[in-house]
Amino acid sequence: MNLETTYLGFTLPHPIIPGASPLVDDLDTVRRLEDAGAAAIVMHSLFEEQIEREMVVAHHLASLGHSHPEALRYFPDPDQYPLGPDRYLEQIQAIKRAVRIPVIASLNGTTASGWLRYARLLEEAGADALELNVYHVATDPYETGIQVETRVIDILLSVKPAVRIPVCVKLSPFYSSLAHLAGQLDELGVDGLVLFNRFYQPDLDVEALEVVPHLQLSDSQELLLRLRWLAILSGHIRASLAASGGVHDWLDALKAVMAGAHAVQMVSALLRHGPERLRDVREGLARWLEEHEYESLAQAQGSLSLQRCPDPQAFERANYLRVLQSWRI
Numbered sequence: 001m002n003l004e005t006t007y008l009g010f011t012l013p014h015p016i017i018p019g020a021s022p023l024v025d026d027l028d029t030v031r032r033l034e035d036a037g038a039a040a041i042v043m044h045s046l047f048e049e050q051i052e053r054e055m056v057v058a059h060h061l062a063s064l065g066h067s068h069p070e071a072l073r074y075f076p077d078p079d080q081y082p083l084g085p086d087r088y089l090e091q092i093q094a095i096k097r098a099v100r101i102p103v104i105a106s107l108n109g110t111t112a113s114g115w116l117r118y119a120r121l122l123e124e125a126g127a128d129a130l131e132l133n134v135y136h137v138a139t140d141p142y143e144t145g146i147q148v149e150t151r152v153i154d155i156l157l158s159v160k161p162a163v164r165i166p167v168c169v170k171l172s173p174f175y176s177s178l179a180h181l182a183g184q185l186d187e188l189g190v191d192g193l194v195l196f197n198r199f200y201q202p203d204l205d206v207e208a209l210e211v212v213p214h215l216q217l218s219d220s221q222e223l224l225l226r227l228r229w230l231a232i233l234s235g236h237i238r239a240s241l242a243a244s245g246g247v248h249d250w251l252d253a254l255k256a257v258m259a260g261a262h263a264v265q266m267v268s269a270l271l272r273h274g275p276e277r278l279r280d281v282r283e284g285l286a287r288w289l290e291e292h293e294y295e296s297l298a299q300a301q302g303s304l305s306l307q308r309c310p311d312p313q314a315f316e317r318a319n320y321l322r323v324l325q326s327w328r329i
Contacts, residue, residue, distance in 0.1 A: 001286040002296040005039075007240045007263040008129045008166040008192045010102050012039040014282050015257060015297065018275070019244050019265030020044045020106050020133070024091070027098050029275060036278040040102040041095065042265060045133050046088045048109025051118055085118065089125040096126040106170075108133040110151060112158035119159045129166040132159060135197055136172075145176040152181065156188055168192030170244065172199060173225055182233050192240035193233070194265065195226050217268035222246030227259040231315050234260025234305035250284025257285075257297060258304040 003014035020042045023029050033041060095103050105127035107115055119130060132155055138148050152169065160167050173196045175181050182193055203214040223246030230241055243256035244265040253264045269277050285297075294300055302308060306315050 001290050001294075002298075003282065003286055003289075005262050005297055005301070007040070007242065008102075008104075008168055009240075010040065010128070010166075012102075012263070013037075014039050014285070015261065015263045016253060016278055016282050016285075017042060017242070017263050017265050018270055018278070019267040020131070021267045021271065023270060023275070024095065027094060030095055030098055032275040033270075033278065034099045034101055036275045037282050038101060038275075038278055039263070040104060040128075041099065042104045042131060043088075043092065043095075043106050043127075045106040045108030046085060046118060046122075048107070048111065048115070050085055051109075051115070089121055092122065092125040092127055102128040104129045104131050104168075106131040106133050107159075108135055109155075110134065110136040112155050115155065116158055116162050119163050123163045123165050127165060129168065129191070130159070130163060131168050131170055131194060132156065133170040133197060134172070135199070137199070138174075149175060149177075149181045149184075153184060153188065156185060156190055160189060166191035168194055168240070168242070170194035170197050172197045173229065174199070178229060179232060179236070182237055186237035186239050190239050192242060192262075193237070194242045194244050195229050195233075196245055198222075198245050217271060218246050218248075219268075220246055220248050220252050223252050223255065227255055228315055230256060230259035230261050231305045231309065234302045235307040247281075250281045250288065253281050253285050254288060254300070257301050260302040260305045262301065 005012050005015045007015070014037070016038070017040045018033050018038050021044055023033065024041060024043050030041065092103060092105060103126065105122040107118060107122070107130065109115060122130060134152050134155060136148065136151065152171070156167070156169060168191055169185055171178070171181070171193060185193065198218065200213070200215060202211045205212050223243070226243045226245055230243060233241060240262045241260050242263040242265055243261040247253055247256060247264050247266050248269040256264045266278070266281070289297065289300065309315070
């Protein structure tokens with residue numbers, strides 16, 4: 001079965017890709033991912049806070065060498081991050097030496113400052129593409145929806161012209177007009193859109209009176225939101241589309257492809273079951289297509305998108321009405 005797909009300009013043997021995760025921190029695990037058939041690898045993100053800390057600390061150490069060391073406690077703790085900026089660049093180089101598949105670096109932040117320099121350094125380190133992971137919780141009541149979207153556009157405008165490698169943007173679903181923002185990014189030449197970033201919700205410790213981080217791996221239910229927006233955007237933009245979040249088995253991957261995805265990123269399933277899960281998903285996908293007499297993955301890609309679905313209203317308001325009426329007491 002021909003599972004070939006094109007993502008960010010790369011011709012890949014199939015669409016299954018390990019998404020951004022700590023799996024890339026260990027070279028033996030990276031090799032296991034390639035051995036299991038990973039079509040490409042996405043690095044976990046280098047955070048804007050890490051870049052800012054490096055620049056600010058370097059400046060203060062140079063100009064305020066006699067200041068009190070307690071001043072450094074105001075900077076983000078470097079131990080919060082698995083790899084500092086320099087180690088991140090070194091890890092890209094190490095991964096490039098270890099595997100033969102494309103390596104996609106990731107920058108995570110909300111402003112254009114500091115990104116430009118590291119986008120170029122990531123390219124120089126050997127990254128084949130760059131994923132801009134825009135994670136921003138709009139808590140300022142005076143920041144308008146247009147300003148929130150402009151923030152994303154400004155980041156792309158800053159980074160895209162500065163590098164020669166493909167650039168994709170990993171979005172959240174929480175924009176007032178996601179289709180319009182996607183169209184704007186497409187017009188500006190983005191090479192791909194990744195749907196979606198997972199917004200991890202904090203929990204509350206009522207005894208300690210603290211807000212605490214809470215990590216919960218995804219399940220297949222999270223894929224539904226991705227399917228809707230993949231289907232809506234498929235055929236309307238030129239950029240590649242990738243699903244991220246909720247892909248756990250071959251059926252999830254097939255649904256994402258039929259909705260319009262050119263690539264399918266997996267993380268939680270790999271953390272639970274190990275890199276070998278990739279092989280199971282790829283083989284299951286190929287088996288279903290063969291059993292249903294498809295000649296290639298390309299025939300299935302986008303077959304249930306908004307443009308090609310037999311019932312386009314299923315992605316719109318009619319779905320809301322049908323779901324509410326489907327419950328039986």
